[in-house]
Amino acid sequence: xxxxxxxxxxxxxxxxxxxxxxxxxxxxxxxxxxxxxxxxxxxxxxxxxxxxxxxxxxxxxxxxxxxxxxxxxxxxxxxxxxxxxxxxxxxxxxxxxxxxxxxxxxxxxxxxxxxxxxxxxxxxxxxxxxxxxxxxxxxxxxxxxxxxxxxxxxxxxxxxxxxxxxxxxxxxxxxxxxxxxxxxxxxxxxxxxxxxxxxxxxxxxxxxxxxxxxxxxxxxxxxxxxxxxxxxxxxxxxxxxxxxxxxxxxxxxxxxxxxxxxxxxxxxxxxxxxxxxxxxxxxxxxxxxxxxxxxxxxxxxxxxxxxxxxxxxxxxxxxxxxxxxxxxxxxxxxxxxxxxxxxxxxxxxxxxxxxxxxxxxxxxxxxxxxxxxxxxxxxxxxxxxxxxxxxxxxxxxxxxxxxxxxxxxxxxxxxxxxxxxxxxxxxxxxxx
Amino acid sequence: xxxxxxxxxxxxxxxxxxxxxxxxxxxxxxxxxxxxxxxxxxxxxxxxxxxxxxxxxxxxxxxxxxxxxxxxxxxxxxxxxxxxxxxxxxxxxxxxxxxxxxxxxxxxxxxxxxxxxxxxxxxxxxxxxxxxxxxxxxxxxxxxxxxxxxxxxxxxxxxxxxxxxxxxxxxxxxxxxxxxxxxxxxxxxxxxxxxxxxxxxxxxxxxxxxxxxxxxxxxxxxxxxxxxxxxxxxxxxxxxxxxxxxxxxxxxxxxxxxxxxxxxxxxxxxxxxxxxxxxxxxxxxxxxxxxxxxxxxxxxxxxxxxxxxxxxxxxxxxxxxxxxxxxxxxxxxxxxxxxxxxxxxxxxxxxxxxxxxxxxxxxxxxxxxxxxxxxxxxxxxxxxxxxxxxxxxxxxxxxxxxxxxxxxxxxxxxxxxxxxxxxxxxxxxxxxxxxxxxxxxxxxxxxxxxxxxxxxxxxxxxxx
Numbered sequence: 001x002x003x004x005x006x007x008x009x010x011x012x013x014x015x016x017x018x019x020x021x022x023x024x025x026x027x028x029x030x031x032x033x034x035x036x037x038x039x040x041x042x043x044x045x046x047x048x049x050x051x052x053x054x055x056x057x058x059x060x061x062x063x064x065x066x067x068x069x070x071x072x073x074x075x076x077x078x079x080x081x082x083x084x085x086x087x088x089x090x091x092x093x094x095x096x097x098x099x100x101x102x103x104x105x106x107x108x109x110x111x112x113x114x115x116x117x118x119x120x121x122x123x124x125x126x127x128x129x130x131x132x133x134x135x136x137x138x139x140x141x142x143x144x145x146x147x148x149x150x151x152x153x154x155x156x157x158x159x160x161x162x163x164x165x166x167x168x169x170x171x172x173x174x175x176x177x178x179x180x181x182x183x184x185x186x187x188x189x190x191x192x193x194x195x196x197x198x199x200x201x202x203x204x205x206x207x208x209x210x211x212x213x214x215x216x217x218x219x220x221x222x223x224x225x226x227x228x229x230x231x232x233x234x235x236x237x238x239x240x241x242x243x244x245x246x247x248x249x250x251x252x253x254x255x256x257x258x259x260x261x262x263x264x265x266x267x268x269x270x271x272x273x274x275x276x277x278x279x280x281x282x283x284x285x286x287x288x289x290x291x292x293x294x295x296x297x298x299x300x301x302x303x304x305x306x307x308x309x310x311x312x313x314x315x316x317x318x319x320x321x322x323x324x325x326x327x328x329x330x331x332x333x334x335x336x337x338x339x340x341x342x343x344x345x346x347x348x349x350x351x352x353x354x355x356x357x358x359x360x361x362x363x364x365x366x367x368x369x370x371x372x373x374x375x376x377x378x379x380x381x382x383x384x385x386x387x388x389x390x391x392x393x394x395x396x397x398x399x400x401x402x403x404x405x406x407x408x409x410x411x412x413x414x415x416x417x418x419x420x421x422x423x424x425x426x427x428x429x430x431x432x
Numbered sequence: 433x434x435x436x437x438x439x440x441x442x443x444x445x446x447x448x449x450x451x452x453x454x455x456x457x458x459x460x461x462x463x464x465x466x467x468x469x470x471x472x473x474x475x476x477x478x479x480x481x482x483x484x485x486x487x488x489x490x491x492x493x494x495x496x497x498x499x500x501x502x503x504x505x506x507x508x509x510x511x512x513x514x515x516x517x518x519x520x521x522x523x524x525x526x527x528x529x530x531x532x533x534x535x536x537x538x539x540x541x542x543x544x545x546x547x548x549x550x551x552x553x554x555x556x557x558x559x560x561x562x563x564x565x566x567x568x569x570x571x572x573x574x575x576x577x578x579x580x581x582x583x584x585x586x587x588x589x590x591x592x593x594x595x596x597x598x599x600x601x602x603x604x605x606x607x608x609x610x611x612x613x614x615x616x617x618x619x620x621x622x623x624x625x626x627x628x629x630x631x632x633x634x635x636x637x638x639x640x641x642x643x644x645x646x647x648x649x650x651x652x653x654x655x656x657x658x659x660x661x662x663x664x665x666x667x668x669x670x671x672x673x674x675x676x677x678x679x680x681x682x683x684x685x686x687x688x689x690x691x692x693x694x695x696x697x698x699x700x701x702x703x704x705x706x707x708x709x710x711x712x713x714x715x716x717x718x719x720x721x722x723x724x725x726x727x728x729x730x731x732x733x734x735x736x737x738x739x740x741x742x743x744x745x746x747x748x749x750x751x752x753x754x755x756x757x758x759x760x761x762x763x764x765x766x767x768x769x770x771x772x773x774x775x776x777x778x779x780x781x782x783x784x785x786x787x788x789x790x791x792x793x794x795x796x797x798x799x800x801x802x803x804x805x806x807x808x809x810x811x812x813x814x815x816x817x818x819x820x821x822x823x824x825x826x827x828x829x830x831x832x833x834x835x836x837x838x839x840x841x842x843x844x845x846x847x848x849x850x851x852x853x854x855x856x857x858x859x860x861x862x863x864x865x866x867x868x869x870x871x872x873x874x875x876x877x878x879x880x881x882x883x884x885x886x887x888x889x890x891x892x893x894x895x896x
Contacts, residue, residue, distance in 0.1 A: 041527065047526070089748060092744055276663050
């Protein structure tokens with residue numbers, strides 16, 4: 001029996017705002033020099049403390065919504081989601097239940113469109129650390145991450161294959177990075193993935209779904225789809241229906257393991273957080289945010305290519321906001337040098353953190369001048385090498401083009417290693 | 433006693449050196465020593481020497497210079513533990529100060545103790561305290577009222593110049609009336625809630641207790657205003673409530689709703705409210721019949737919303753932090769947590785919580801309509817006189833019904849002033865409630881001040 005994979009994704013992304021979601025504490029859980037440094041009564045959930053939402057985090061979430069063609073809510077609110085866990089000091093997480101900031105939206109992949117259900121904003125939990133102190137196993141809590149702004153992107157069940165999943169997730173990450181709102185560091189947990197997976201025969205949505213958690217790479221996400229496809233196929237082949245459950249992905253063994261079934265699903269007792277007044281999002285505010293909407297990855301690549309950069313170089317540059325800034329400035333300063341600069345960046349030939357685009361172009365210019373004068377000096381050397389090796393020249397002309405490397409090496413050797421190999425190669429070809 | 437004097441008299445005395453603030457503080461500690469343990473008025477008392485030392489560091493030009501005050505134990509303070517009258521927080525010392533405390537401190541007032549209350553604000557009697565049932569200074573066999581019973585009794589027994597209570601469903605108003613003092617429930621958002629241990633966040637308000645409306649005006653001016661730490665605090669400008677006291681017109685329209693004087697209301701309390709109305713008429717105000725068909729539905733809505741919110745707010749006392757386990761919750765708190773948890777459960781939210789929100793909207797509209805006809809609404813405060821200690825603790829429903837005149841005001845977020853209005857034949861004090869539109873504190877305090885200029889009920893204190 002053949003089945004079609006149906007997958008929806010839930011993606012959590014930690015925003016890189018200066019302060020946390022509901023207090024003024026520094027938002028930098030990954031670089032904190034020690035645990036429980038960035039804390040206050042609010043993110044520790046102390047008696048009497050009150051949350052005040054971070055406007056920047058709200059704007060960043062709306063920004064992503066605008067980039068992904070979502071509808072921006074006119075009225076939104078925060079709700080309390082209750083559950084018991086030691087890393088949740090208030091006994092509830094402030095999240096958004098039925099009025100998220102962004103509704104709908106989509107991201108296109110080469111395999112088809114992935115529609116979004118919603119994008120909402122919530123707070124991250126603290127972090128538990130299981131350690132041994134004085135020979136005793138203990139659980140420690142680090143509140144540096146408590147109440148860090150966390151964006152959740154939920155998709156419709158539009159993902160049809162592991163390849164499509166990878167392309168979608170990468171595309172989403174690239175957009176978030178391009179907008180400058182999050183680093184999406186998967187290893188540290190700055191971007192966390194969950195998959196809702198089921199199989200269908202006829203394309204209709206079946207009455208069960210399996211949720212897979214603890215996925216921390218795009219490859220693992222794809223792997224979990226492969227594994228679940230196999231596992232669920234076998235169950236369906238037997239005429240049974242896979243259990244509605246939550247499973248965890250184990251990267252070491254590349255399989256998923258049952259964690260929780262439907263029977264003990266939590267009742268979160270959502271209700272509007274009375275400490276936070278509803279958000280009224282008027283069009284003036286949205287327009288202000290819209291002005292921050294930078295170009296999206298596809299557009300950036302197209303622009304770079306049309307400016308003369310190769311597509312492969314453009315893709316590398318896109319991954320690094322600093323490279324992008326560098327090349328943009330080069331484009332303004334000297335459009336003719338964009339192609340070379342693009343290649344140099346992609347090939348890591350420019351220390352773009354140290355050197356300014358102006359200095360780079362200046363150096364390039366003097367290099368070019370050197371080369372021109374060098375050309376006139378190289379030409380005789382090239383001729384000399386060819387004249388010294390008539391047999392090899394004959395072999396080259398007979399088709400043994402691999403000999404070119406020998407000539408290049410010989411010329412460079414004669415210049416004391418100062419000649420540019422590419423220039424030498426060109427000169428040799430001209431003379432051969 | 434020096435502490436019989438108004439705040440203005442004390443402050444004037446400090447300025448012209450006719451009164452020494454040290455004497456006032458000594459007097460307050462004298463009262464605390466004599467009565468606090470007997471009446472279970474205070475949970476924690478600050479070291480007197482520490483207070484006197486602190487006094488020496490204060491600039492005498494500060495607006496509340498040297499005034500000793502009591503906070504309800506629901507306010508976070510760095511000087512004294514904050515128990516909220518629950519053993520769960522028995523040893524809890526807050527690392528930060530509640531905004532109200534910070535403001536009072538900065539204005540020169542001095543915290544000398546934390547008042548008893550129903551644990552977590554759950555109750556209207558101060559019987560549900562883990563630090564002993566609060567006793568009424570007018571009759572120690574009866575309840576003091578609550579939940580802010582301790583701070584109210586502290587003002588009545590002159591243990592302080594003023595106190596700060598917290599009113600969710602009547603917790604300032606009820607004990608103000610039963611202790612013959614003045615108490616103000618402020619407009620929701622008027623005073624920052626930051627640092628006030630939450631009971632029902634959408635109705636919790638921070639307000640003052642004092643001997644007179646004029647005293648309340650002086651304190652309110654200091655504690656009111658927006659706070660960056662409270663997203664629900666209102667941006668409205670803070671008027672000089674003290675200056676506005678004398679500007680209140682004497683031709684206000686006073687609304688009286690006959691529905692609010694029906695079954696369940698003690699006849700003497702009813703008569704007292706009518707007498708109060710007549711007095712206002714004598715002062716030149718106009719009495720107007722209004723309709724407020726809200727009594728039954730507002731109690732029902734309140735007892736859905738408040739337990740729901742409290743079940744959420746108390747989730748943090750999960751036994752992992754603060755050193756004590758959950759079995760230390762009182763019966764009343766457990767009841768409210770259970771009820772609230774049930775009401776928020778999936779499948780029941782629409783049947784209870786959402787419906788209660790609709791009632792809340794309906795109440796707001798009903799009161800808006802009433803306020804089109806009048807400036808102030810006169811209501812009785814309590815339908816009954818303070819019960820004997822322990823009489824109602826096992827009758828939660830009767831306790832809830834006692835909130836009849838309080839819950840509608842809590843739900844609509846309006847301010848309400850309670851002032852002494854006479855005595856019952858059993859010798860206990862009665863208070864009335866003046867309810868205004870949002871942010872009409874000036875008007876209410878002015879009207880109360882007018883009444884207190886021509887009456888002397890508020891000058892009486894309990895004979896201990």
